[in-house]
Amino acid sequence: MRAKTSGRTIVVVGGALAGPTAAARAREFDEAARIVLVERAPHVSYAVGGLACQLSGEIQPPDDATRDPAALLQDSYRIELRTGAHVQSIDATQRLVHLVDGVLRYDTLIYALGVQSPAPEIVGLLPADNVFALRTPRDLAGLQALIAAGARRAVVLGGGYFGIEAADALCRRGLAVTLVERGAQLLPSFGRELAAMAAQALSDAGVTVRLDASVERAERAERGQRGARGGESLRALRLADGTRLDTDLLVLATGVRPRSGLLARAGAAVTREGAVVVDARCRTSLPHVFACGTCVAVPPALGDTPYWNPQAALADKTAQVAGTNAGGGRARLARPAGSALVRAAALMLGRAGLTRREAKRQAGSAWASLVVHAPAQEAFYPGASPLTVELLYDGQSGKLLGAELAGRHGVDKRLDVICTALAGGLTVEALAGLDLAYAAPYAAARDPLNVAASVASACRAELATPWSPELLERRRGKATLVDVRDTLSGGTIAGARHLPLTVLRERWAEVPAGTLVFIDDDGRAAYLAARLARHRGRATAVFLAGGLRSWCAIGYPLTKARA
């Protein structure tokens, strides 16, 4: 029996990752179509993940001999490959893809051109043979060559995910790294505490972190002094405050932009950032045109604004959906979790769900957040270290809105639980009771997420009221601080009275009047003290959420306590 001939042609533009995935998926649903994959580069299916791990020296470049993606696409999926092919324009009316050397007619188009890394506008920056992004194997090769030739100092521009990843990798590789961020904190989508923890972890590892730092101009090697690779070189960056940062190489991580020009010019709707707007079936605004990969903005988890997050896992999902639908199957995107996971030296950080700003927009005044530090493993397990969990939730409905996490181990696991909880629409009460898997080497019997959600539930039930360090800082003049630790080693917050929880009942008469704020190391004992105070009629007693650990992480000062 012969396959039915559909006569259909599916053209896929872009051969990095999403394109090949979409093409393969389309073939699963349409055995008869002609499927053509067009890629500018000489290769298809090149991984962009893992470049930082190669730069750090942790992993070796993948062995291409073990797997030939081109052969797989051609032989197993019968995809026609057109590598080295430059697309000049797309005609969505005539359904044509104009190449430099020809024209492809399509019945269905899948657009997957990914992102590009535009260089920031800095006087004197380019051309230079020691300035790279860290987005392609070519970038990596360039950086490796500079290091092999003796580069010892590096500057990374941009304190977002990519910048931190690059700074972390270069630091592991042994270079003296300066990370320069224009804003007041690293990781702009994170809250102040966890962003500060990331900066601290990088500093602890030897990275110089410069915040609120803008680059005024680049200084180049003097005439006659050629760069390590023989071309013109960057020598130093001059910051707006006058600081001169001498460097042997510069990594640009100031952001990426969707490579959407071709489709935008063909009439497709794009977002303000330039991402191609797709629906849950990965259809663009143009008929017969799907798009996928890091260049698309998908329907968001909440609200209407198309969501652009140039991230591999989401890109892969759009590719599967676009390919399936282009091939005649039926698939829909799930709502994106908005997750991100980044390593900053010894610290892992992750987030998922709504940001603070989005949570405020979504839940109005009912939005709430809470920081808890809790052990990720039983205390008896060696190397057990606390996990910092910040939950964002709707104080009215209890619904989980998002979370931020930081710790030395196990951040990725809890982040995936959060992603799943968001997909399931769980409340903080459900998260508090969630029966997660326990075994001593891998978990604590009471997971940090259980602990955080349980405190959030108690706050929702009005059993206790948390104050964030920022709130305490703002209201400090009107509050009566009581430090309930056994000893005040390391100092406490200025003005705090010392009354250990263990003697609080006996010495209750000494508790001062006013709005009581209990403080301790991590929030646990202070929470208990606040509950005790409420039982004794002090209905406005609150506790410092996250304790002095959070207070200090943000950078607020300690002094010796009054007796």
Place this chain on the structure above:
Amino acid sequence: MRAKTSGRTIVVVGGALAGPTAAARAREFDEAARIVLVERAPHVSYAVGGLACQLSGEIQPPDDATRDPAALLQDSYRIELRTGAHVQSIDATQRLVHLVDGVLRYDTLIYALGVQSPAPEIVGLLPADNVFALRTPRDLAGLQALIAAGARRAVVLGGGYFGIEAADALCRRGLAVTLVERGAQLLPSFGRELAAMAAQALSDAGVTVRLDASVERAERAERGQRGARGGESLRALRLADGTRLDTDLLVLATGVRPRSGLLARAGAAVTREGAVVVDARCRTSLPHVFACGTCVAVPPALGDTPYWNPQAALADKTAQVAGTNAGGGRARLARPAGSALVRAAALMLGRAGLTRREAKRQAGSAWASLVVHAPAQEAFYPGASPLTVELLYDGQSGKLLGAELAGRHGVDKRLDVICTALAGGLTVEALAGLDLAYAAPYAAARDPLNVAASVASACRAELATPWSPELLERRRGKATLVDVRDTLSGGTIAGARHLPLTVLRERWAEVPAGTLVFIDDDGRAAYLAARLARHRGRATAVFLAGGLRSWCAIGYPLTKARA
């Protein structure tokens, strides 16, 4: 201001783990009550987790100096401790706890006596000074002393979680270990494939695994030959098949039983296993009596049969709920995920949700299961190893019912995602689209759970039909096997014809008649071949789920293929 005096007395019976937790939680809700904690042993709050990790030598015993649980309970929670106190009986009508040396009157009772490890009935087994369970610090100390005195050979009786944990620990410690299990497989709640993987992993590490092995009698040291510790010793076990297992020590892991006698005699309802039946608020059938910890059976995730799973994380949740409600607060148990996580040498195994048998009872003929092997990290990451995922789901509704997992890394993470997905009532379609967090060192862009759920979704959509190895074995005579790998290295299933996927389209004419079963290494290419065959009119074509990896894991044979 003075606290109001409730006059109430809350008595907590059992001071290991759940009891202290419940007592502390009760205090949070009732500042005025008298709370008395009664414990037989001289200490309270001793951890039973981590004993195996201490036996293996991986961790040191916890440093008790760093934390005094008794002081914490007394000072921070104002709990009255009665250690070394033996409860003789409970009178639920008069609300009395009769101790050897007195009586406690209660308004509310919390019962938390945990489990015991009854010795199996084996002729000649006891008394012996080299036979232990691995459930208490005393067991651990006994085993450590035997090893210090030169014990080199160990037998572990029982192939469930505790038995595997003990065998794994003793093997890591360097002993020659034999694991004896009465049943046909280890881990009775697991499916055949993953149970076999556990046995294989232990064998690979040097453990002798004996299945279908029952102990006929114990042989003791001859008169005059005293054991290492001076008492009477076990020398060997004689199995029913005549084998004699010489050993220096024996670990009993044949099961635990709820320590529920006191409450049962007071009239409380218990299950067939003897677990105290509690409702979602941890109330027993007796008025004013709550129960918690490993001795209780809780409302199950599905159906009505009370669910007993003596596991630390669940025990902790019941303790929080019992304590809160006993203290006058309001708390409810979430449905238990039924999770378990165990390490078998280099392999981690986990499960959550319904077992096969429960799934069949729940979903009737619509129940389905599917095994997938997929990489837990990108292929370029060193040490990347596949995760084996078996999903149990309702083929009708698509609802996830449970899962089993095995792999070298990352099992705990995916298991927690499964627990959360079960709590959220997710379908396999939702699991397929789940946006999990990605970063090269921690995850693959397409998570193994996404892959498994995506294949399950395709099967539900009738795009493909999986056959398990067991099903193929049963129907082999009626099926036409086609091996679609590039080469048949290592052999194939007897009778399979070789037609690589890469040439399947060209050589379609050679595909034989009959019910086609495509086979390959792991199921991926065979799935594609089956879909291709359906496009070409072979509507009954199926693929071997999990491929030859699953086929061989179960122990089915390979032969060289016909040409």
